[in-house]
Amino acid sequence: MTAPYEVEAPLPDGVPADGAHAAGEFGELLPATRRALLHRLATGQVEGRTPSLVGAVMRDGRMVWCAGRGEVGATAPGADTQYRIGSLTKTFVAVMVMRLRDEGLIDLDEPLSAYLDVPEGGGATIAQLLSHSSGLAAEARGPWWERTDGALRPELADLFGERAQLHTAGRVYHYSNPGYALLGALVEKLRGDNWYEALRREVLVPLGMRRTTFAPQAPHARGWAVHPWADVLLPEPAVDTGRMAPAGQLWSTAEDLCRFAAFLLDGDDRVLGAGTVEEMRAPEAEPQGEDWSGGYGLGVQLVRRQGRLLCGHTGSMPGFVAMLWVSPRDGVGSVVLGNLTSLSTAGPVAVDLVKTVAEHEPRIPEPWRPLDGADPALLELTGPWYWGAAPFALRLLAGRALDLAPLGASGRAARFRAEADGTWTGLDGYYAGESLRVVRRADGTVSHLDVGTFVFTREPYEAQGAVPGGVDTDGWR
CATH class of the missing domain: 2.70.130 (Cation-dependent Mannose-6-phosphate Receptor; Chain A)
Structure with missing residues (x-):
């Protein structure tokens, strides 16, 4: 019998175990692929000294592999174990904002102040807030908001310190947590409801994400700090972040996040169409030239790793790390969730899970078919x-x-x-x-x-063509 600290989690209901797959060529992963995935997760848990680590893979719209290492309480973590997902919350908020845009309620190129009375940041457009190019400060005023329950009053005026606007809006990429607090307030203003309740109703329920919640629900992991020089733990607080909640409040599971990964690849007309999701994945901030390695879209992080474009988001809160990446080229996504205060090892594990599946079982292309007639x-x-x-x-x-x-x-x-x-x-x-x-x-x-x-033109420097500046009358020589 497999020990609790090295369990490979069962797949959720509806995922076939016989290799069949209703939507494509793939079903369950090959044994060699599963072995490689489990080995990578296991080494990541050991090297990262992580109390527990869960990894999952999404392919062709569903979770096809999940495994857990370590312990949550006295049991092994799995696909249904909740972890805090930190800044992955921002992508969910961005989905709500894009729904407002698609409904015609907002224009991304209009300043936030056109829709919401705010003390700071109102001159930035909604697109700039989504892409972290608003120029706002990275953090809220006062004590460390991620560890201080009730530190900020509900009023938006309480978000900012003396220097809220550090850069001219639209000039540079500068990650801003308070910027997403403002976007959450925008959702509340236009929906007339708490941002999470609107999110649950309009996004989580349609996508079947029943275990993505505002506060933890059992079974869930506890957050820990790991001593840098000894294998001992210190519990981290898990606070209600109040007005800053849209920047990092949510809890979720590997199973739920695989559903969200599938949505980030193909969209879902009940939430956002494929065209809008593709728009979110396009770089808005940072990339320069063809060889850029990292950037940000409309609520979506973008990285290039080992020649592969990955889209998704990373997240961290005291005691927790979360990673979600999808590769549009490969149709594969990965989720990694851990309960320690460090991003150092979880990120490479999530990237390698995608790489492992893409290289062990490369995507089989759709059959070539001729066009149905041509003008x-x-x-x-x-x-x-x-x-x-x-x-x-x-x-x-x-x-x-x-x-x-x-x-x-x-x-x-x-x-x-x-x-x-x-x-x-x-x-x-x-x-x-x-x-x-x-x-x-x-x-x-x-x-x-x-x-x-x-x-x-049809010929190089065509003599009779409309080449600006004309072509030498003596022609080629």
């Missing part, structure tokens, strides 16, 4: 184009979408969404938001492509 006018646009002398290829995708990609070692690639007026809008890279237009001659034939004012 000859669109087929005419496909093939090679040249920006100056640099070759590009234009490909036609489903839904009249286009893909422009360089044929050389470098260049600006982008996907383009078809618009009703016959133009296309860039979705990523340098051309995100820019327009692609097909320019035709008087006789109706295609002259060139205009991509955000850049001219693409």
Whole structure:
């Protein structure tokens, strides 16, 4: 019989044990994958000197593996053991804010003061608050709010010290816990209800997250500090953070957070559509260039690890750590929950759980299928184009979408969404938001492509083309 301190947790009801999977090619993970996952979790618990550690993997929309190490009370932790999730709470609050946007109640580019009377931070837009570019201070005034029960009065004026605005709004990325307290107050103002009650009703219940709560409910872990030089423990307080609760109050389980990880990949029309969730995952603050390693979207942290883009959030409160990452490319997510005051080892474990599944059992791509018919006018646009002398290829995708990609070692690639007026809008890279237009001659034939004012012609520096500045009349030599 497996000892309580090294249990591999059973899967929740509805997850088949025979390898079948209603939604795709995958069911239960292969034995070698499960062994590798358990080994990584076990080494993380030992190296991190963590009283208890739970790890879980989500794939194809459901939890497919969960294991616990250590003890919570006299039993092993598992998929249903609650831990405090700290700043993962912020992503839940961001989902509520995006619901308000999708309902037309707010505009992300409007200042917070357009909707809420606040003493500080009102000049920042809602998008800036979501992405931590509001310029507000990182912490609330007074004592350590995460360990001080009732330190802040309910009034928003009690949040800030003498220097609330440290940077000009929109100028730099600066993580702000009070910024999310303001967003929680915004949700309360427009919903006419406590932010958590609105969250429970509109997000947690539809997603089946019955064990994500404002206060702990048994079975739950106790928070500990581990002595740096001896293997002894000190209990940490678990306080009600009051007005700062939207920044880090919630408790949850590995099973519930796997459901949330699936939502962060694909959305759920009962909560937010896939397009809005994808918008949340797009970088708003920090990234520069193509090789950025970390950034922040609309309530979602972004990191690049080992060549893989991960989206989600980390969390910590006194006595607790929490990690949730999803890899959109692999369709895999991981959750790691522990009960100690340190982020040092839980983060790498969560990253490695995703990597292990992605590498041991790589995603099987959807079968290639031909387009269901194609407009000859669109087929005419496909093939090679040249920006100056640099070759590009234009490909036609489903839904009249286009893909422009360089044929050389470098260049600006982008996907383009078809618009009703016959133009296309860039979705990523340098051309995100820019327009692609097909320019035709008087006789109706295609002259060139205009991509955000850049001219693409059928031949390199086409003599009869519309190349800005013209082409030398003597031609190539």
